Amino acid sequence: MSVRITSIGVVSAIGFSVAENLQSLREGKSGIGEITYLEDSRPFLVGEVKASNADLKGKLGLDSSHISRTSLLGLHAAREAWGENKLNSELRTGIISATSVGGMDRSEVFYKDYLTQNNPDYTLLKTHDSGSTTERIAVEMGISDYVNTLSTACSSGANAIMLGARLILQNKLDRVLVGGSDALARFTIDGFRSLMIYDDQWCRPFDETRSGLNLGEGAAFLLLEGEKSIAFSGNKTICYLSGWANAADAYHQTASSPEGVGATLAIGNALKKSGIEPEAISYVNAHGTGTKNNDLSESVALKNVFGENIPLFSSTKAFTGHTLAAAGAIEAVFSVLAIQNGLVYPNLNFKNPIEETCLTPVTSLQTDIPIHAVLSNSFGFGGNNSSLVFADHA
Amino acid sequence: MEKNTYYITAASTISHQDTFGKTGFSDSMSPVVPPALITPDYKAFIDAGLLRRMSKILRMAVACAKDCLAQTGLDQPDAIITGTGLGCLQDTDKFLNTSLTVEGLLPPTAFIQSTHNTMAGQISLSLGNHGYNMTHTQNTLSFEHAMVDALLLLDEGEEHILVGAADEHIEILSEITSHLGYAPGFPLTSGASFFTISKEKGEGTVARIADCEPVAFAKDPVKKLTRFLNNNSLEINDLSKIIYAVPGNANEGEYESIWRKAGLDPEKCINYLSLCGVYPTASAFALNYAVDLISQDRSLKNILIFNALRKENLGLTLVQSVEA
Structure with a gap:
């Protein structure tokens, strides 16, 4: 029941392309630093894409003033994933994007002027709604057979990939660009700070001293193709999406259950769907945000599913920051790259394992291990837990 | 390919009309009057502690969802799928305001409840449901996309899907629409409608x-x-x-x-x-x-x-x- 992945695209704090992201991952180079591009003078640590909106528009050849940063990032990644593919009226082509903030970066600019009655520009709000973020990308790409947006907080990107696979398998679409995009916003920075889970130091996933996340931004897309589309495009399959599952934790609106109920269900069901035995998973790209709660709950879930034989695992959040709805998509691209290049990425900033679970992630780049199958986790607010399984075989 | 049948085994709506719990409401409808949403006694559906913190959209969604399950006699649906065009506006507006005007530590509740998936999350929490949980947001097609997802799940073998949609009106929306020159010709309102869609028809399925x-x-x-x-x-x-x-x-x-x-x-x-x-x-x-x-x-x-x-x-x- 696997679905072919034929192309990928990504933009994040560690690069503007798949090649640049891969290089940073190999070099152990984090993209997290103090706020530079966001209109916010506070000294917080964030994983920004190293370009202003004007730079991004320049790169994309757009001159419209009414486009959110979320759409700009999304379009950048979608174009890389789409590559030289051609539209064809015989093929049903769709796009599913995930976002949590939509055009909030523009809405904030409006709202600030609105509150001070400083001649607010109401037209900035035209990009507020999340659906318009995807429509804008779709218009630029010329994709119209299916255009949809998912918003399930930090699991959104993984859910977009899952929905795309289901639409291909049910023969509703021949090919679909799936992924997610989120720009940094004052709204989310303040939000995570209000929850007291924003680390003012580098985030330290799975470390005993971890005390929160650093937010990031970015976008990633993957091209999923069915047989009819492959026959037309002749595209080579670079990886397979073999399993997926979505489960609700039903514990708390923001916190994860200490027993990792939803996470255990998502991981277990995704493995079951893939038909791949737990011991055949070469690497787990963990959600690993660096919050006390997530990393403990995820560690418990890994133990619940894998017992004593936990595969090599790491979180790449210390490279990119937590990119919210884009995270599942960016980490899907990293999972595909792990399989393609036989890599396991280091979990940066790790020193000591969490006392309760004693799990140690991979801390240096591994290059000599064959990677056949990768599990990628995305867990979010609202108890939305999703897991994906990628493999080098159908 | 033979098409599957998707039975509507429950339906529940909170709107500006007297729709909630009223089969036959379509018989006597007059044009909508903007100010008042006609709501049930939410305490019958939602724990008082939770209710206090819940915005309009969350109250509507959870009450309609619970009403659907009561109609079908189901303990748990196999999945919970929601659609929303603009999401939890009341809490988004509130937190935006706080974030731009208050210095120091901010109260987190509005942020927690501002994400689009709060509705589906709160429904799963209130039911203790561990199934598939999804939120679609494609402006005026958000509900249709949620429905397509529900039908896909039935095709994949699930039996009962709770699917619905909601949006809430807040004051600033009227101001924004008038500044943007959007004049839909009918009042801007709030509403929530939820359904159970099932593989088999139930008693009273029409x-x-x-x-x-x-x-x-x-x-x-x-x-x-x-x-x-x-x-x-x-x-x-x-x-x-x-x-x-x-x-x-x-x-x-x-x-x-x-x-x-x-x-x-x-x-x-x-x-x-x-x-x-x-x-x-x-x-x-x-x-x-x-x-x-x-x-x-x-x-x-x-x-x-x-x-x-x-x-x-x-x-x-x-x-x-x-x-x-």
């Missing part, structure tokens, strides 16, 4: 979803409509009713003349925005309205919901009566 299609960038809506009906072996004049959403009066005449030309009695064509007002997921109200019409008159074999609330988008949903 209607089913025959087909649902969200169309992006619909350039020629009439052509799309004809193709959609053909896919379901129907012509326009086979329709018992068309329940449509067209804002203002600009395009309404155009569509009415098309339907008249096709031989449909104007009385069979109803602009549902006149009943529920304008919000991005008003087509979910239209579905409950269609189900209710059928519950009162089984001879209504085919009802089409034609959602052109936003001209770039077209939602087509075919509802059919089920033999008693």
Whole structure:
């Protein structure tokens, strides 16, 4: 029941392309630093894409003033994933994007002027709604057979990939660009700070001293193709999406259950769907945000599913920051790259394992291990837990 | 390929009309009056502690979801799927305001409840449901996309899906729409409608979803409509009713003349925005309205919901009566 992945695209704090992201991952180079591009003078640590909106528009050849940063990032990644593919009226082509903030970066600019009655520009709000973020990308790409947006907080990107696979398998679409995009916003920075889970130091996933996340931004897309589309495009399959599952934790609106109920269900069901035995998973790209709660709950879930034989695992959040709805998509691209290049990425900033679970992630780049199958986790607010399984075989 | 049947085994709506818990509400409807949402006693559905913190959209969604389960007698659905065009606006507005005006530590509740998936999350929490949980947000097609996801799950073997949509009106929306020159011709309102869609019909099931299609960038809506009906072996004049959403009066005449030309009695064509007002997921109200019409008159074999609330988008949903 696997679905072919034929192309990928990504933009994040560690690069503007798949090649640049891969290089940073190999070099152990984090993209997290103090706020530079966001209109916010506070000294917080964030994983920004190293370009202003004007730079991004320049790169994309757009001159419209009414486009959110979320759409700009999304379009950048979608174009890389789409590559030289051609539209064809015989093929049903769709796009599913995930976002949590939509055009909030523009809405904030409006709202600030609105509150001070400083001649607010109401037209900035035209990009507020999340659906318009995807429509804008779709218009630029010329994709119209299916255009949809998912918003399930930090699991959104993984859910977009899952929905795309289901639409291909049910023969509703021949090919679909799936992924997610989120720009940094004052709204989310303040939000995570209000929850007291924003680390003012580098985030330290799975470390005993971890005390929160650093937010990031970015976008990633993957091209999923069915047989009819492959026959037309002749595209080579670079990886397979073999399993997926979505489960609700039903514990708390923001916190994860200490027993990792939803996470255990998502991981277990995704493995079951893939038909791949737990011991055949070469690497787990963990959600690993660096919050006390997530990393403990995820560690418990890994133990619940894998017992004593936990595969090599790491979180790449210390490279990119937590990119919210884009995270599942960016980490899907990293999972595909792990399989393609036989890599396991280091979990940066790790020193000591969490006392309760004693799990140690991979801390240096591994290059000599064959990677056949990768599990990628995305867990979010609202108890939305999703897991994906990628493999080098159908 | 033989098409599956998707039975509507429960329906529940909170709107500006007296719809909640009122089978037959479609009999006596007058044009929507903006100010008051007609709400049930939420304490009957939601724990008082939770209720205090919940915004309008969350209260509506959780109450409708619980009402659907009570109607079907189900303990748990296999999945919870929601659609929302603009999400939890009340809490988003509140937290934006706090974040821009307050220094230091901010209260987190509004942020926690601002994400689009809060509705589906709160429903899963209130039921203790561990199933598939999804939130679609594609402005005026958010509900149709949620419905397509529900039908896919039934095709994949699930049995009962709780699917619904909600949007809430907040004050600043009226100000924004008037500044942007958006004049839909009907009041801006709030509403929530939830359904249980099942593989098997239950006792008292009167209607089913025959087909649902969200169309992006619909350039020629009439052509799309004809193709959609053909896919379901129907012509326009086979329709018992068309329940449509067209804002203002600009395009309404155009569509009415098309339907008249096709031989449909104007009385069979109803602009549902006149009943529920304008919000991005008003087509979910239209579905409950269609189900209710059928519950009162089984001879209504085919009802089409034609959602052109936003001209770039077209939602087509075919509802059919089920033999008693």
